[in-house]
Amino acid sequence: MAHVILAETTASVSELKKNPMGTVAAGEGFPVAILNRNEPAFYCVPARAWEALLGRLEDLEQGVSADACKDQPDGEALSYDELQQRSAVRQGIARGELAVAEDRVLPHRQARARMARWLK
Secondary structure, eight states: OOOOOOSSEEEEHHHHHHOHHHHHHHTTTSOEEEEETTEEEEEEOOHHHHHHHHHHHHHHHHHHHHHHHHTOTTOOOOOHHHHHHHHHHHHHHHHHHHHHHTTOOOOHHHHHHHTTTTOO
């Protein structure tokens, strides 16, 4: 099965174990795809790249939140708690969409059977 590798540099799990800092350095500041049996297992992301990524995501989230404020019928800005709640809902929806795309879902009947002891 073909796999998309979203990094220019790759290393095996064995290489990572032998020389973790060398593996990170091989990416020259960019993520390194760590392969297990020639399939991507995870990405090794240098701290600066990770911090930059989180900063960009936060900026995007704030931009989306600012856009949400403009759409309020009364023209009032949303509170910080309301923005956090909307963000949490968006993240939950994204996780659900990913679960559907990865076929990690159950029919309602099976989910109910698994949760029966908590639903009493």
